[in-house]
Amino acid sequence: MTASASVTPLATFDRVESRVRSYSRSFPEMFNRAQGATLYDIAGNAYTDFLAGCSSLNYGHNDPDLKAALIDYVASDGIAHGLDMFTSAKKRFLDRFERFILKPRGLDHRVQFTGPTGANAVEAALKLARKVTGRDNVISFTNGFHGVTLGALAATGNGKHRGGASTPLSGVTRAAFDGYYGPDINTADLLDSQLSDPSSGIDAPAAIIVETVQGEGGLNAASPEWLRQIQDIARRHGALFIIDDIQAGCGRTGGFFSFDGMGLSPDIITMAKSLSGMGLPLAVALIKPQYDIWKPAEHNGTFRGNNHAFVTAAAALEKFWADDGFAGKVAEKADYLARRLEAIADDYGLRVKGRGMMLGIETGSGEQASAICKRCFENGLIIETSGSFDEVVKVLAPLTITKAELAAGLDVLEAAFGSVAGSHRAAAE
Ligand code: PLP
Numbered sequence: 001m002t003a004s005a006s007v008t009p010l011a012t013f014d015r016v017e018s019r020v021r022s023y024s025r026s027f028p029e030m031f032n033r034a035q036g037a038t039l040y041d042i043a044g045n046a047y048t049d050f051l052a053g054c055s056s057l058n059y060g061h062n063d064p065d066l067k068a069a070l071i072d073y074v075a076s077d078g079i080a081h082g083l084d085m086f087t088s089a090k091k092r093f094l095d096r097f098e099r100f101i102l103k104p105r106g107l108d109h110r111v112q113f114t115g116p117t118g119a120n121a122v123e124a125a126l127k128l129a130r131k132v133t134g135r136d137n138v139i140s141f142t143n144g145f146h147g148v149t150l151g152a153l154a155a156t157g158n159g160k161h162r163g164g165a166s167t168p169l170s171g172v173t174r175a176a177f178d179g180y181y182g183p184d185i186n187t188a189d190l191l192d193s194q195l196s197d198p199s200s201g202i203d204a205p206a207a208i209i210v211e212t213v214q215g216e217g218g219l220n221a222a223s224p225e226w227l228r229q230i231q232d233i234a235r236r237h238g239a240l241f242i243i244d245d246i247q248a249g250c251g252r253t254g255g256f257f258s259f260d261g262m263g264l265s266p267d268i269i270t271m272a273k274s275l276s277g278m279g280l281p282l283a284v285a286l287i288k289p290q291y292d293i294w295k296p297a298e299h300n301g302t303f304r305g306n307n308h309a310f311v312t313a314a315a316a317l318e319k320f321w322a323d324d325g326f327a328g329k330v331a332e333k334a335d336y337l338a339r340r341l342e343a344i345a346d347d348y349g350l351r352v353k354g355r356g357m358m359l360g361i362e363t364g365s366g367e368q369a370s371a372i373c374k375r376c377f378e379n380g381l382i383i384e385t386s387g388s389f390d391e392v393v394k395v396l397a398p399l400t401i402t403k404a405e406l407a408a409g410l411d412v413l414e415a416a417f418g419s420v421a422g423s424h425r426a427a428a429e
Contacts, residue, residue, distance in 0.1 A: 009042065024053075026373065027382055032062035034141040037401040037409075039382060048409040049377075050383040052188035052398045055215065055247045055358070058274035060398035066278045069315040070308060072249055079307050084113060098316040101256050109269065109286035112294070113305035116281030118246040119147025120274035122209070123354040124285045124299045125268045125358075126151050129240040130171075132291050139176040139239070141193065141210055143217030143388060146244055155209055156307040157217060158388075171183030173202050178216065178222040179235040188229040195237045205239040207268075218362070218387030219354035219394060233263055240267040240291065246283075250274035251330055251399050253356035256321055267291055275309075277316025282309035330357060330399045333406060337395060340410045348421045359395055361417075366390035368420060375416035379407050 009030050013021070029041040037060055039047045052058065059066065075078075079087045094111060102109060128340055140155035142145065146392040147153065148161050154169035156379035158160065162169060175194075176187035194200040208230055214220045221375070222230075234241035243266040248258035250273065255261060281303070290426065320326040334356045341352045341359055351362045363369040366389040373393060376383050386394040393413070397406055 004297065011133045023233075023384070026384065027377055036060040037398045038404045045380065047380050047382050047398075048405060048412070050381055050395050050397045050409055050413075051357050052396045054273070054384075055250075055252050055396050056184075056273040056279050057134060058250050058252055058279050058318060058399045059426055060400040061279070063278065063400070064357075065319050066312040066315045069311050069358045070278065073308070073311045078311065080307075082307055083302065084304050087307055087310070088097075089307040089314070090305055093310040093314040093317075093363045096314045105257070107286075108289055110289055110292045112285045112287055112292070112299070113287055114299065115281050115301040116272075116303050116306055117147065117149075118244075118270065118283055119149045119152040120195060120259050120301065121246065121251075121270040121272055121283040122146045122152040122155065122415075123149055125209070125242050125270050126155065126207060126261050127246075127292065127299060128268065128285070128287065128294065129242065129401065132240060132293060133206040133238065135206035135216075135239075136171050136203055137205045138172045139202075139205045139208040139307075141175055141214075142180050142212040143177055143214050143220060144209070144218035144244075145214065146209065146211075146246075173205070173327045175208075175330055177210075177217075177241070178226040179220060186226075186229075188226050188233060191230070192233050192236075195233065204237060205234075207246055208234045208240050209242040211243055211244050211248060212262075213248045213253055213358050215358065216386055217328075218392050219358065219360045221353070221355040225265075226263055227259065227262060231266070240285075242266060242268045244270045244393070245405075246270055246272045248358060251320070251327060252358050252396075253354075254331065254334075255327055258355075269312075274316075276306070277320075278309075278312040280306055280309035280312055282306055303409045310340055326399075332401065333357060333399070333401070334359070336405065337410070338395075340407075341395070344414050344417050348417060350421075351394060354394075357395075357397065357399055360392040362387070362392050363421065364391060371420045372413075372416045375420055376412055379412045380414065381412040381416075383413065 014147045031039050032042050033040040037049050039049050143157045145158060146155045153165055154172040166185045174190045180187055194202050212222055232236055243259055245258050249271050258382055267288050269286040276282040337359055341361055345352050345361050369385040369391050373383050373385055384394055386392045
């Protein structure tokens with residue numbers, strides 16, 4: 001053993017892992033077990049998880065039915081990796097996706113398995129829109145987040161992430177998201193007039209890409225009317241309308257798609273995060289058939305369609321999306337969450353943002369929000385921030401969390417606001 005060998009378990013990470021790691025800085029414990037809405041560290045301490053893998057664990061950690069399906073599949077020597085060859089696991093997933101998700105919504109989108117990250121689904125969507133239209137420019141929105149590979153990063157607003165590129169991020173024009181200039185200015189009208197003016201300096205777009213609720217950008221929720229107007233603008237100006245549902249989808253804001261019931265018909269939908277149901281990597285671009293003009297292997301990758309993820313994703317669709325029961329229960333929890341957050345926000349003159357089970361409180365400063373999250377962690381609650389200045393404390397609890405667990409986690413959050421926001425208020429008075 002050398003003198004530099006680890007003396008505490010965390011020393012290994014400091015010594016060996018890249019400095020790029022981030023969440024482990026906010027939650028500096030080592031975890032080894034998780035079930036439902038609870039994570040355990042190696043000392044056996046329990047933490048309620050209000051981060052849920054950044055919405056990758058909407059059905060909680062290690063759902064027993066998803067886990068059983070995966071164990072059975074592995075135990076029977078099911079294919080783990082099959083490139084994009086036909087496998088029974090892929091067929092089962094596609095059949096379930098068609099039956100429970102596409103058909104009931106009258107959708108006939110083709111399913112493209114991209115590389116396994118959300119960013120790669122976005123890369124595929126942007127490449128395809130450019131290929132279909134023969135145009136380069138893409139419109140994305142202020143505070144939007146679409147991933148950190150170069151194409152997706154160009155569409156991302158966040159300055160910290162953009163700063164990591166060290167190369168020009170091109171091919172994207174930024175438009176103002178719904179409400180960016182306050183409630184009295186319709187930013188869709190602004191975009192429409194710019195695109196209608198051949199001398200506005202904005203090249204005709206290949207696509208308009210939007211999140212219905214900006215997950216990383218501060219939980220800004222677009223209204224259905226605004227989204228319909230953006231879709232209409234895309235159609236009139238010959239651009240594809242892309243909804244990035246990577247964080248807001250899979251039940252997080254209500255239905256399976258975050259835009260369910262809004263009268264929208266996106267040309268491309270990107271999904272990842274909770275699609276596999278169990279935190280396994282799986283991402284897709286859903287493409288209207290007339291735009292599925294890829295040549296074989298044009299958007300390639302070794303890990304397109306993870307068979308273990310197909311197994312758990314199919315099990316998740318069967319368990320949670322075969323009828324409306326799950327969405328109904330999520331809506332009840334979302335109402336409770338909204339009431340509790342409104343009560344906390346009212347106490348401190350703050351504002352609740354977001355939609356469904358994707359809600360948070362704008363605290364006014366990143367410093368305050370991170371102090372609140374730190375206090376929560378000390379008291380057994382994992383929760384993170386969002387927004388331009390990390391000023392929003394964001395609740396992303398698993399959708400399967402019990403009411404009692406949700407209430408207990410919110411009690412910890414309320415107490416953290418009391419000690420941090422309360423003391424800031426006292427100091428100001
Ligand atoms: N799009 C949205 C809306 C996201 O929230 C994210 C990740 O947070 C991404 C794309 C990128 O996904 P990934 O981190 O899997 O590349």
